[in-house]
Amino acid sequence: MNIEKNTEKQRLNFWEKIYLPEIARGLGMTFVEMFKPKVTRQYPEEVWNPTGSYRGRPVLVLEEDGERCVACGLCSRVCPALAIEVAAGETEKTKERYPIKFEINMLRCIYCGFCEEVCPEEAIVMSKDYDLVFEKQEDAILDKDQLLIPMAQLQDRLEFLRQYRR
């Protein structure tokens, strides 16, 4: 592109240079917009149901025989906001390791989804929960009981991951 040719002087014709007709055109455009249908959703009454691609509150997948998580700590390591803390313990199951403690500090969480991406067991996934309200700082630290969600409720996300995750 020739920059010399693209100066304001050369680009605009006389009417454009005196602004006023263009301003009128602009005002006309916004005026027309005023009468178009509104897109606002009245939130608390009309609840939005996100699709599988939505990254809401990270949760742990709960299977019939307990959680999938093996407490490998990769989510905790990759978390750029240091929101996740994991402490591991030993079980008698085939997967010898399980989280004794799994806490996500939702005040730190930035919903980047790295934890889900790095998880080798597909045990932590982003859910559809978006209306998170906490009255105390301590309440915002979710422990394992609050994080474990039955697999049936996470089908959309798991399906999404199955399709699009490499």
Added chain:
Amino acid sequence: MEQWLVQSLVLGLKMFLIVNGLLIAAAYLVYFERKISAWIQNRIGPNRVGPLGLFQSFADVFKLYLKEDIIPTLANKGFHAIAPVISIGIAIAVYAVIPFGEYFYLGGEKVYLSIAPHINVGLLFILGMSSVGVYGLTLAGWSSNNKYSLLGGLRSSAQMISYELSMGLSLIGVLMISGSLDLMQIVQSQTGGQWNIFFQPLGFIIFLVSAFAETNRTPFDLPEAEPELVGGYHTEYSGMKFGLFFLAEYVNMVTACAMMVLLFFGGWDVPFLYETLGLEQGSVLRALVQFGVVVGKMIPFLFLFIQTRWSLPRFRYDQLMSLGWKVMLPLALANIAVTGIIMMIFQ
């Protein structure tokens, strides 16, 4: 009753009505600003506080009153406190000379629809007051002891001074035609559809543009340009002090619209209206209709102010200055010259 007492009572009542009317009008302008911006953006806008969200502005003001009033440690506390008062005070003081109609007789007493009628420097008073208004912003910016505030304050003073010139000069044509500085007389000189807009179209455009600049509205809201200056001159203000700046901006907007109506659009004049309705000079009804006409004429301009804000982007600072000094000022001067020549020819 003694006459001075009656006059004082009437005057007090008028002042009370004007001030409160203005503040309520400003509050509802905020509401409509939010509504119109929402409509332009295909949204609904405030609809939760009261029916159709009509009480939203009062809730906002109530909130501002309850908020903590923060004064920065290093601020010049006296000026910091007085700056918003100057702003809103000057903005309202202008209404001393603005007439909303002629007069009516109330129990033999002649009541003008203006606080100080027949002041033969009325227009000068308005222009002078709006010059003083810049002190509020500049002081606010300077006393906050914050670089962004200071820059905002400096910008506002530079902008006001630059555009005041073209604003004042654009009105010279009107003065030449009407031959008076008294707003009442200026309006009366336009009676019968001889509105100044038809004789002074260029003057009106210059005045309109300058009015946008004087009221710090987009596209000339450089003093509070958020991307560059955080909040501009009111960065360090919170609570109702911030609220006063906010109100002053909207009161100034009303002033500008009132001036446009009075100076260019014949004020309360609508050809044949009063004759058709058979309203006598001095009747209460006629005064009310006049008031209604003035307000009715102001509404499209207020709408223009609001719509412009949500349509046009902000000017760059150098563009603002070059527009003011290199375009507006020469045009205003040319306008005076041409008006003078034409008047000479037709006399």
Added chain:
Amino acid sequence: MPQIIIDGQRIEAAAGKTIIEAALDNGINIPHFCWHPALSVAGNCRMCLVNVGSIKRAADGSIEHDADGNVIVNYMPKMQIGCATPVADGMVVDTQSPKTESAQNAVMEFLLINHPLDCPICDEAGQCKLQEYSFEHSKGKSRFDEQKVHKPKRVELGPEIMFDGERCISCSRCIRFADEVAKQPAITFVQRGDKVTIENFPGTTFDSPYSMNVIDICPVGALTSKDFRFKTRVWEMSFNDSICTGCSRGCNTKVGVRDNTIMRIEPRSNMHVNEYWMCDHGRLTQYDFVNENRISEPMIRNSSGQLVNADWNDAYAKAAELLRGIKHQEIMVIGSSRSTNEDNYLLAKFAKSVLKTNNIDFVRHFNEEFGDSFLRTRDMSPNAHGAMEVGIAHHAHQGTSIDHLADKISQGFIKAVYVMDEDIAQIPNIAAVLEKVQVLIVHAHNINATAQKAHVVFASSTYAESEGTFTNVNKRVQHFTPAVVTKENERYMGMKMSRWDKFGAFNDRWTQGERRNSRMSWRIVQGVANAMNAQWHFKDSESVFEEMTHHVDGMKGMSYELLDEYGGMIMGRAGSPEVKTVVYESHYFKPQVS
């Protein structure tokens, strides 16, 4: 000496060295699993395959060149393992060519065929040789479609060791260690082919006092520590150089810390002291007292006889006030063979120049059963030699010794006792008369019987929170640094903390590891001395050590820097240090980048 060329680099290597040793001496790392410098060569993992050849020469002995002018090398038709091929003059070794790389790739693919790839569960992840080489020498894909072989998991090979047969790559390092170093041949291979696994000989268990070293040398996660199992991930810990305080050998260690709590202790190689090893006792007992049952604030006994937390300056003033009320020769000062040279030096100086007493001694900790012919010594305290050298010693016919302390107290000759980091109430005859002592001032890191009887208790830092030097059984002075954060060393530690400790905020639950308000003993001594108008101004441990090098004969010419460089120096021989040795780390944890 034979000259060889490795990757175009001309190297001189002593005759008899293998290729891998010669390469390592010159900073070239040939990937390997089964080879370990301290163990015999097994040559069974095949990871160190390299291309070996010699330069082609014409009949007259001149070097032949190809058309482009490059030297022609005659490589052997088959590749050689670097760990078992001795160097020979004129040998050309190639560790980088496509052929070598394809061999390494192939070996990795074979090793991974039956490996369960359960890194998320495995404790070794993060410092695993197999993982590292998978990144460097593997395709990242397996062509193996069949069922993997299943082998016994969670087998207890010894009281401290858990074995996972599936993860094992059959390198035999553990077997060779048991045979050659621990001298307890209790484990061996059984079965053959892909069914091969490791078992105890019938009726035996691998319970050597050095058994846990197999966990360190195991290149994969097949052998894991029952003590550490699943406690934390490797990368969540910070590792700081320390010295084991279990006995007077002074094995060099790395202390793994997370949440300001010691998670494990592992050996750090120092060829002059502990080579690559340390004993299980040191590993398992030297962190509990740092983590638990601590005194975290200085305490003063109040008028109602209760020990209450106090401000440091108040505690110093109280101690000074109490000591002023006692005659000089009625004060007994007890140093500690468990404290650093710096602590003991300043205590001795305090006793001589401020308290003006010559009643100085320390408690010996001998245990004849503990010592052995390898690393463990009968003296179970790390710094007895150092304490004596810096002046904490009883001279015959001068002052009171620890043996006569009980008598002197009961006779009323000793009215005040100043104890540094020593639980003298453990000595029965002293415990019996401790009530008679008018002033008992104690430095203690754990709540013990002596501290409970004291009038002033100073919260002292353990070895893991201090910087200083220990003098080991061979009079080797070794420098160590803190690993656990206290309020005293918080700024010094800075970026040496683990990620969690570094970035924690007050509302994060995971930083609940306590930052204790303890101080190094020498600083406490300085505080009490200054409260008695001594006016000492030692800033850090190094400044105390600097003064020691002028006043203590054995430490002349030493500095922390030199001690770090030479892996410690023998007392009195700072002028002629031993040769620096090449340090080999079997597999190391790459420092985290946050």
